Amino acid sequence: MTGKSSRFPLPLSSVVEKKGTAASHVPSRSPEQSSAPVRKVVTPQTATRNAAQDSGRQAAKAQAAQFVQPVGKSASRATLPMPAAASTRAAPLVSEAVRKAMAVRVAKQGVSDPKVLAAMEAVPRHMFMEPALASQAYIDASLPIGHHQTISQPYIVARMIEIMRDNNKGKVLERVLEIGTGCGYQAAVLSLVAKEVYSIERIKPLHELAKTNLRPLRIANIRLHYGDGMLGLPQVAPFDGIILAAAGLEVPQALLEQMAIGGRLVAPVGGRQQMLQLIERIGKFEWTSETLEECHFVPLRPGTV
Numbered sequence: 001m002t003g004k005s006s007r008f009p010l011p012l013s014s015v016v017e018k019k020g021t022a023a024s025h026v027p028s029r030s031p032e033q034s035s036a037p038v039r040k041v042v043t044p045q046t047a048t049r050n051a052a053q054d055s056g057r058q059a060a061k062a063q064a065a066q067f068v069q070p071v072g073k074s075a076s077r078a079t080l081p082m083p084a085a086a087s088t089r090a091a092p093l094v095s096e097a098v099r100k101a102m103a104v105r106v107a108k109q110g111v112s113d114p115k116v117l118a119a120m121e122a123v124p125r126h127m128f129m130e131p132a133l134a135s136q137a138y139i140d141a142s143l144p145i146g147h148h149q150t151i152s153q154p155y156i157v158a159r160m161i162e163i164m165r166d167n168n169k170g171k172v173l174e175r176v177l178e179i180g181t182g183c184g185y186q187a188a189v190l191s192l193v194a195k196e197v198y199s200i201e202r203i204k205p206l207h208e209l210a211k212t213n214l215r216p217l218r219i220a221n222i223r224l225h226y227g228d229g230m231l232g233l234p235q236v237a238p239f240d241g242i243i244l245a246a247a248g249l250e251v252p253q254a255l256l257e258q259m260a261i262g263g264r265l266v267a268p269v270g271g272r273q274q275m276l277q278l279i280e281r282i283g284k285f286e287w288t289s290e291t292l293e294e295c296h297f298v299p300l301r302p303g304t305v
Contacts, residue, residue: 080122080123080124080188080192080217080219098138099120099121099122099123099124099125099138100121101138102120102121102125102138102140102154103117103118103120103121105140105154105155106120106140106154106155106158109140109155109159110159111155111158111159111162112162113158113161113162113165113166113171115165115171115192115193116158116161116162116165116189116193117158118192119161119189119192119193120154120157120158120189122192123185123188123189123192125137125138125151125154125185126138127213127216127217128145128151128183128184128185128188128213129143129145129151129183130145138154140153140154140155141153142156142296145182145183145206145209146205146206146209147203147205147206148298149180149182149203149206149298150182150298151182151183151185152182152185152186152245152297156276156295157185157186157189158189159276160243160266160276161186161189161190161193161243163264163266163276163278163292164176164241164242164243164264164265164266165193165241166264167240167241167262167263167264167280168262169240169262172240173193173194173195173240173241174194174195174196174240175194175195175196175198175236175238175239175240175260176190176194176196176197176198176239176240176241176242176243177198177199177200177232177233177237177239177241177242177243177255177258178190178197178198178199178200178242178243178245179200179229179230179232179242179243179244179245179246179255179267179300180200180201180202180229180244180245180246180300181199181200181201181206181207181210181224181245182201182206182210182245183206183209183210183213184199184209184210184211184213184214184224185213186243186245187199187210187214187222187224188214188217188219188222190222190243191219191221191222194221194240194241195221196221196223197221197222197223198223198225198233198236198239199222199223199224199225200225200226200227200228200229200232200233201224201225201226201229202226202227202228202229202301202302202303202304202305203304203305204226204304204305207224207226210224211224226304227304228302228303228304229244229246229300230248230252230254230255230300230302231252231254232252232254232255232257232258233258234254234257234258237257237258237259237260238258238259238260238261238263239258239259239260239263240260240262240263240264241263241264241265241266242255242258242259242263242264242265242266242267243265243266243267244265244266244267244268244300245297245298246268246297246298246299246300246301247267247268247269247270247271247274247295247297247298247299247300248267248269248299248300249269249270249271250269251265251267251269251277251279252300256279256281256287259279259281259287260281261281261282261283261284262280262281262282263280263281264278264279264280265278265279265280265281266278266279267279268295268296268297271299273294274294274295274296274297275291275292275293275294275295276291276292276293276294276295277289277290277291277292278290278292
């Protein structure tokens with residue numbers, strides 16, 4: 001990884017590092033990871049192809065059971081109240097065993113933060129999608145949630161949150177902002193690693209869907225907002241972390257202004273070729289940026305619908 005300082009406002013040229021081709025890009029790795037294979041980008045179109053094979057393997061491991069939230073030894077906050085109504089959506093392919101297997105797979109893909117892994121294991125991902133897709137909930141793919149939007153693949157959710165937590169404040173996140181609530185899944189994961197979570201969704205039906213999905217879990221530290229995510233929430237800024245669930249050609253200026261000094265913003269940047277970017281605010285008018293790895297997200301758009 002390379003870092004570089006920029007004066008505010010931050011131009012696109014200083015945020016996105018130029019690359020040759022997507023095929024030639026290799027994410028920065030530590031020496032002990034240098035021999036690991038390059039991660040493949042999983043897009044919504046791969047979900048159907050992967051579902052049967054992956055779900056079949058998971059079914060062999062899963063056991064039909066009521067939901068019992070696991071508590072990691074190093075992340076005791078990673079618990080969610082599970083309503084009795086959740087049992088109506090129980091099925092062998094969405095049991096605790098499958099959630100645990102998903103967290104183990106994410107760890108093998110390189111995510112090592114124990115608190116993030118515990119949160120991934122705790123949140124019932126299948127409750128944030130249509131019942132017809134519940135059996136695919138824990139495969140490593142993004143899946144459709146309607147309105148041309150997707151729920152991000154488990155790996156990228158965990159990866160982005162881990163990056164955001166790896167700050168100079170001892171991985172403490174007092175207040176975070178999510179741009180693109182979608183179905184509410186990532187906000188639920190964030191609620192287990194941050195004290196306060198604010199999430200903005202520009203598509204009204206998805207904003208309502210997220211409220212419906214999150215209500216049974218009774219998560220007290222999430223605040224959902226319907227509005228233009230590119231404007232952020234200046235009334236409750238600054239934020240220790242900002243995470244974008246959609247890719248723009250550049251990081252909106254308003255979001256850079258709402259970062260706390262020492263805070264981290266993680267976002268996909270680009271058009272057809274997208275790269276995961278980390279921006280850290282190191283002074284009142286100064287930021288550093290790093291290009292991390294290839295990714296694939298829906299486009300970031302202004303306004304509300």
